[in-house]
Amino acid sequence: MAEYTIVGNSIAANSAAARIVSLDPGARVTLISDEPEPYYSRCALMYYAMDHCCERDIYIADKVHYERLHAEVVHDRVVGVDTENHELALESGDKRDYEKLLLAVGASPRRMGIEGEDAEGVYDFTTLEHARKVRADAERCERAAVVGGGLIGSEVAEVFHKLGLHCDYFVKESTFFPAFCSADQSRIILRRFGECHINVHMSRTLDRVQAEDGGRITAATDTEGDRHEMELLVRAIGVTPRTEFLEGSGVDVDRGILVDDTMRTSAPDVWAAGDCAEVRFPGRESSVIQKLWYTAQPMGWIAGAQMAGADDRYEETITYLSAMFMDLDFAGYGEMPAPWNGLQEISLTAANDVDSARIVHDGEKVVGITFLGTALTKEDCEHLVLEEMPVETACDTVRALYEAKMHDRAPKARIARRRRLSRRPPFWPFGRKKTWRV
Amino acid sequence: MPLSRWPKVPILVILLLTTAVYLYVTPATHPYWWAPIIALAVLMLALRQWSAMPFVAMALLVAGFYVSKQFGPWEFLGMSVTFWYAVLYTIAVVGMGVRFLRLYWGRDRYMVIRTFFNMFAQVVIGFALAFWLPWEWGGGAEDSPGNGVFFMYYWPLEENALVIGEYGGYTAVIKTFLIWNVIAALVIMPVLVYFYGKRPYCAWLCGCGCLAETLGDPFRRLTPRSRLSRRVEPVIYPFVAAAVGFTAWVLLAPDSFSEQVFATQKWYGIIVKFFFASFLGVGLYTLMGARIWCRYFCPWAGLFGIVAKFGRYAIRTRGELCIACGMCNTYCEMGIDIRGFALRGEPVKTPTCVGCGMCIEKCPRRVLSFTME
Ligand SMILES: Cc1cc2nc3c(=O)[nH]c(=O)nc-3n(C[C@H](O)[C@H](O)[C@H](O)COP(=O)(O)OP(=O)(O)OC[C@H]3O[C@@H](n4cnc5c(N)ncnc54)[C@H](O)[C@@H]3O)c2cc1C
Ligand code: SF4
Ligand code: SF4
Numbered sequence: 001m002a003e004y005t006i007v008g009n010s011i012a013a014n015s016a017a018a019r020i021v022s023l024d025p026g027a028r029v030t031l032i033s034d035e036p037e038p039y040y041s042r043c044a045l046m047y048y049a050m051d052h053c054c055e056r057d058i059y060i061a062d063k064v065h066y067e068r069l070h071a072e073v074v075h076d077r078v079v080g081v082d083t084e085n086h087e088l089a090l091e092s093g094d095k096r097d098y099e100k101l102l103l104a105v106g107a108s109p110r111r112m113g114i115e116g117e118d119a120e121g122v123y124d125f126t127t128l129e130h131a132r133k134v135r136a137d138a139e140r141c142e143r144a145a146v147v148g149g150g151l152i153g154s155e156v157a158e159v160f161h162k163l164g165l166h167c168d169y170f171v172k173e174s175t176f177f178p179a180f181c182s183a184d185q186s187r188i189i190l191r192r193f194g195e196c197h198i199n200v201h202m203s204r205t206l207d208r209v210q211a212e213d214g215g216r217i218t219a220a221t222d223t224e225g226d227r228h229e230m231e232l233l234v235r236a237i238g239v240t241p242r243t244e245f246l247e248g249s250g251v252d253v254d255r256g257i258l259v260d261d262t263m264r265t266s267a268p269d270v271w272a273a274g275d276c277a278e279v280r281f282p283g284r285e286s287s288v289i290q291k292l293w294y295t296a297q298p299m300g301w302i303a304g305a306q307m308a309g310a311d312d313r314y315e316e317t318i319t320y321l322s323a324m325f326m327d328l329d330f331a332g333y334g335e336m337p338a339p340w341n342g343l344q345e346i347s348l349t350a351a352n353d354v355d356s357a358r359i360v361h362d363g364e365k366v367v368g369i370t371f372l373g374t375a376l377t378k379e380d381c382e383h384l385v386l387e388e389m390p391v392e393t394a395c396d397t398v399r400a401l402y403e404a405k406m407h408d409r410a411p412k413a414r415i416a417r418r419r420r421l422s423r424r425p426p427f428w429p430f431g432r433k434k435t436w437r438v
Numbered sequence: 439m440p441l442s443r444w445p446k447v448p449i450l451v452i453l454l455l456t457t458a459v460y461l462y463v464t465p466a467t468h469p470y471w472w473a474p475i476i477a478l479a480v481l482m483l484a485l486r487q488w489s490a491m492p493f494v495a496m497a498l499l500v501a502g503f504y505v506s507k508q509f510g511p512w513e514f515l516g517m518s519v520t521f522w523y524a525v526l527y528t529i530a531v532v533g534m535g536v537r538f539l540r541l542y543w544g545r546d547r548y549m550v551i552r553t554f555f556n557m558f559a560q561v562v563i564g565f566a567l568a569f570w571l572p573w574e575w576g577g578g579a580e581d582s583p584g585n586g587v588f589f590m591y592y593w594p595l596e597e598n599a600l601v602i603g604e605y606g607g608y609t610a611v612i613k614t615f616l617i618w619n620v621i622a623a624l625v626i627m628p629v630l631v632y633f634y635g636k637r638p639y640c641a642w643l644c645g646c647g648c649l650a651e652t653l654g655d656p657f658r659r660l661t662p663r664s665r666l667s668r669r670v671e672p673v674i675y676p677f678v679a680a681a682v683g684f685t686a687w688v689l690l691a692p693d694s695f696s697e698q699v700f701a702t703q704k705w706y707g708i709i710v711k712f713f714f715a716s717f718l719g720v721g722l723y724t725l726m727g728a729r730i731w732c733r734y735f736c737p738w739a740g741l742f743g744i745v746a747k748f749g750r751y752a753i754r755t756r757g758e759l760c761i762a763c764g765m766c767n768t769y770c771e772m773g774i775d776i777r778g779f780a781l782r783g784e785p786v787k788t789p790t791c792v793g794c795g796m797c798i799e800k801c802p803r804r805v806l807s808f809t810m811e
């Protein structure tokens with residue numbers, strides 16, 4: 001019977017709470033979150049923003065969720081941690097004692113650091129509140145833009161496309177998602193964006209944002225000096241672990257909150273898990289920050305176990321990543337190094353010019369593999385990577401996969417209709433029109 | 439309370455119920471039989487319940503057909519009201535089936551094949567076989583064109599299927615129907631359900647299912663999926679008991695042709711088949727999604743749901759890939775909490791799943807797949 005305090009109310013926090021309660025049925029858990037909503041799926045924000053589901057559909061917590069976790073949710077922001085006195089400082093001015101503390105605070109969006117960035121109509125896209133704003137604004141806009149060539153950026157571009165907006169998409173790199181995609185895959189993805197009338201501007205970011213008198217964004221200039229008109233801009237240039245409130249608290253912070261494989265931080269009775277944690281495996285020099293739903297879950301699980309007294313350890317598993325670029329499935333397994341430290345790649349493309357694979361190897365053995373379109377199952381890929389298959393075997397496996405699908409036609413892009421505000425009927429009698437959309 | 443926050447659904451259901459009863463007790467030959475329909479429409483307009491208008495229209499269409507069938511059996515171009523109802527039904531299935539095919543063509547083979555089969559089943563079994571094929575051996579087609587026999591409705595959804603001959607004698611078509619039902623409903627279906635779940639019937643063959651999968655597709659997201667809606671699912675079992683009990687009664691009663699049997703049959707027809715299956719079943723499409731009848735009332739679904747629960751059909755979930763986005767729940771027309779199963783890593787095995795495959799199609803991470811355990 002102990003008290004547990006968890007900062008955060010997302011996947012890492014809730015999976016830790018679930019583990020704590022399963023190990024210590026008398027536990028009392030407090031979740032402190034600066035978001036007023038109950039536990040929801042961050043990955044579903046794009047579906048909410050493009051109206052493929054309603055708000056209640058992305059909530060994972062139902063009415064009895066917190067009851068089951070013996071948890072109380074406090075809506076407040078933690079602004080300081082006093083590890084000596086075991087005390088949290090909250091934004092509302094309150095102080096709060098803790099017995100055992102888990103920091104599952106996630107990551108906050110990066111800023112571009114350019115002129116005019118604070119104009120109205122420039123949003124991030126990491127919380128439900130952001131998604132609500134984007135969705136509401138998209139209703140009355142015709143031109144939107146996204147900056148950032150990552151997963152969130154491409155999701156937002158898809159949102160704008162599905163909502164029927166004109167979309168400019170700025171990507172700093174010269175090929176799309178270079179850490180994960182081969183040149184061929186990048187070309188195929190870009191072609192798909194093109195088919196859906198998303199104007200992708202490669203090798204460009206934004207330089208300056210122009211706002212009208214009221215403070216609302218009207219246009220932006222890119223690094224090549226071209227001016228693009230826009231009424232809505234989403235900034236998705238990556239996220240950084242949220243650590244600023246830990247300054248001077250005695251919790252060691254480097255890029256993220258430093259933890260070992262028990263998720264324990266340098267301060268006593270403080271753990272960290274999820275996007276904000278930087279894991280240093282004992283006996284290894286480098287550390288990893290994994291900013292994925294898939295990794296936040298086991299991290300929270302391990303942290304919960306450790307807090308409740310069990311001795312589970314976080315093991316680095318093969319990185320697994322899955323995404324969708326428009327309607328193309330994308331999956332990656334194993335190492336996908338951004339700088340090519342001695343690794344080489346082999347690119348394979350199927351006859352339909354959509355299915356393609358990139359096999360990363362160190363000359364003999366496979367270390368990572370990514371797929372666009374048809375993919376081997378996760379288990380198969382794990383075998384390829386874990387058992388350190390010779391490259392030839394891996395290539396043959398993938399070629400056989402593509403051979404078998406040789407006569408399948410490539411899936412056609414599903415192109416949404418461009419919306420023009422003036423064409424909308426001034427008065428639509430059926431209130432539920434939106435919910436009927438497929 | 440502002441008008442927009444009124445509990446619309448119960449109010450509407452009560453109003454429509456009243457209207458339906460009025461229509462039922464007022465002969466359609468009465469000069470002002472249409473008055474309550476107009477009154478209801480005006481009331482809806484006055485209340486600004488615009489969103490309910492499609493519901494009103496659909497429910498009243500069904501009610502109108504049913505009432506006129508009972509009281510003013512009209513004919514048009516020599517064909518009966520049942521025939522024209524089937525025409526409308528077939529147009530809806532084929533037309534909306536084409537819409538569905540356009541959406542999923544080239545991206546989900548299961549959906550495409552299933553929809554083709556839906557259209558085929560409705561056109562051939564639900565329409566041509568019932569009305570066009572020359573039934574040399576008498577039966578419905580002879581005495582009135584359009585008194586069709588539908589070979590896609592099996593016992594106990596068609597609660598008379600096993601005793602139908604008791605009403606009008608054993609003509610050839612009735613005999614065929616009876617034998618077919620004994621084979622299909624009592625032998626083939628249990629085996630299929632054991633291995634494939636309710637999928638072959640509910641999502642492929644059944645007429646209600648064909649309509650729900652095509653005409654009902656745009657309304658999937660209106661399906662109730664609260665905890666309460668899941669908890670009231672067992673209301674289906676009284677309907678199972680009623681249908682099975684009725685059949686047993688007719689079969690076991692020494693003189694099954696009593697007045698009582700006829701009266702019971704008539705009221706079963708009004709309450710279950712007209713009110714729940716057609717009037718609410720189709721009427722509620724635009725308010726609560728397409729499968730209200732299938733989920734809460736259908737005796738076949740209730741009975742074979744039990745078989746499915748203990749059978750081998752399931753939807754496999756690879757929980758480690760799930761991002762909890764909830765798209766599966768949003769588009770499941772039976773209101774199943776698929777995400778809950780996926781997050782726990784359990785296969786989805788419920789008596790309700792009809793195997794439409796939409797959760798599998800909508801999942802952005804390919805977490806779900808049909809399996810046989
Ligand atoms: C649009 C989008 C799409 C994504 N898609 C995918 C995907 O497809 N696949 C995938 O694997 N990952 C995806 N991710 C990443 C994934 O959502 C994160 O990895 C995951 O949410 C991390 O969970 P977490 O619990 O560590 O932190 P978070 O989910 O970031 O939650 C942090 C919690 O801490 C609270 N908090 C933060 N600071 C404070 C404070 N000072 N005081 C009090 N409370 C605080 C917040 O309110 C929040 O509840 C996506 C992310 C976004 C934004
Ligand atoms: S669980 Fe899936 S297959 Fe079953 S009814 Fe729901 S959406 Fe259809
Ligand atoms: S749609 Fe797929 S990823 Fe999303 S909650 Fe359902 S099973 Fe999980």
